[in-house]
Amino acid sequence: MSRREAPRGRYLGFVRLLGVGKRYGRGPWVLRDLSLDVSGLVVLTGGNGSGKSTLLRIVAGVTCPTEGRVVDRPASVGYVPERFPSDVRMSVRDYLRHMSAIRGASGEVLERLGFRGSMTAPMATLSKGNTQKVALAQAFAATDLLVLDEPFSGLDTAASVALVEMLAERTAVVADHEGHLPSAQVVSLSGAHVTIEFSRASGLGELSDLDGVRSVEPRGTGARVLVEPAHSDTVLAEALRLGCSVRSVRS
Numbered sequence: 001m002s003r004r005e006a007p008r009g010r011y012l013g014f015v016r017l018l019g020v021g022k023r024y025g026r027g028p029w030v031l032r033d034l035s036l037d038v039s040g041l042v043v044l045t046g047g048n049g050s051g052k053s054t055l056l057r058i059v060a061g062v063t064c065p066t067e068g069r070v071v072d073r074p075a076s077v078g079y080v081p082e083r084f085p086s087d088v089r090m091s092v093r094d095y096l097r098h099m100s101a102i103r104g105a106s107g108e109v110l111e112r113l114g115f116r117g118s119m120t121a122p123m124a125t126l127s128k129g130n131t132q133k134v135a136l137a138q139a140f141a142a143t144d145l146l147v148l149d150e151p152f153s154g155l156d157t158a159a160s161v162a163l164v165e166m167l168a169e170r171t172a173v174v175a176d177h178e179g180h181l182p183s184a185q186v187v188s189l190s191g192a193h194v195t196i197e198f199s200r201a202s203g204l205g206e207l208s209d210l211d212g213v214r215s216v217e218p219r220g221t222g223a224r225v226l227v228e229p230a231h232s233d234t235v236l237a238e239a240l241r242l243g244c245s246v247r248s249v250r251s
């Protein structure tokens with residue numbers, strides 16, 4: 001689909017990912033071959049380390065994909081990272097003034113979220129929930145696309161309800177493992193895996209039970225085992241201890 005044909009519908013923002021993959025340095029692939037059209041509300045789910053924050057950073061333009069492309073990213077993108085910088089010395093008021101100067105006002109969002117902290121306190125001294133409200137206030141000043149990493153984290157119930165309402169009719173990609181947005185399109189990330197091929201495999205049952213093993217598929221006298229990257233070294237060591245012979249390891 002060309003840029004002109006992008007399905008904006010009633011939502012302002014739209015962004016498209018084409019065959020996106022990401023690895024850090026020479027590490028294992030965190031994401032691979034991911035294509036996605038974002039219009040309206042999209043929730044990312046997946047276990048720890050499955051690549052949700054990585055994908056959000058790519059959508060926000062904070063980091064580049066290793067392969068593939070992000071196209072049609074709109075000009076005005078608001079981003080709340082998983083960890084908001086904790087060492088900002090500016091007061092809440094000065095910080096929001098600074099962000100307003102960059103892309104518009106945002107004090108109203110603080111009110112809707114029920115911010116009770118001091119506007120003159122340095123950001124670094126705010127509670128977790130109040131910091132999150134300020135982070136959301138600066139992001140919501142963006143008009144087109146919101147990229148929110150666990151935005152409900154630390155929010156009280158009233159603020160969570162308000163945030164759900166504020167997200168209606170916005171285009172947003174949100175990592176949320178608590179199910180606050182049941183009507184959103186869900187994209188589930190399983191994370192990249194390491195494939196270990198064994199020419200001879202024994203103790204397949206024991207291999208299946210190891211942490212991080214996603215699947216064990218017998219192949220002749222051997223097996224193909226898919227393992228989460230963080231566990232591949234221990235699985236490999238355990239398989240060798242069980243007497244398996246390794247043919248190849250691919251990430």
Ligand SMILES: Nc1ncnc2c1ncn2[C@@H]1O[C@H](COP(=O)(O)OP(=O)(O)OP(=O)(O)O)[C@@H](O)[C@H]1O
Pocket residue numbers: 024027030046047048049050051052053054055082230
């Ligand atoms: N800057 C980095 N350098 C190297 N590896 C990284 C970096 N950032 C993330 N990773 C690795 O990428 C993988 C995915 O991490 P990411 O934070 O995207 O996952 P996540 O799904 O958001 O996890 P969680 O639910 O625990 O927050 C992990 O194995 C992580 O260690």
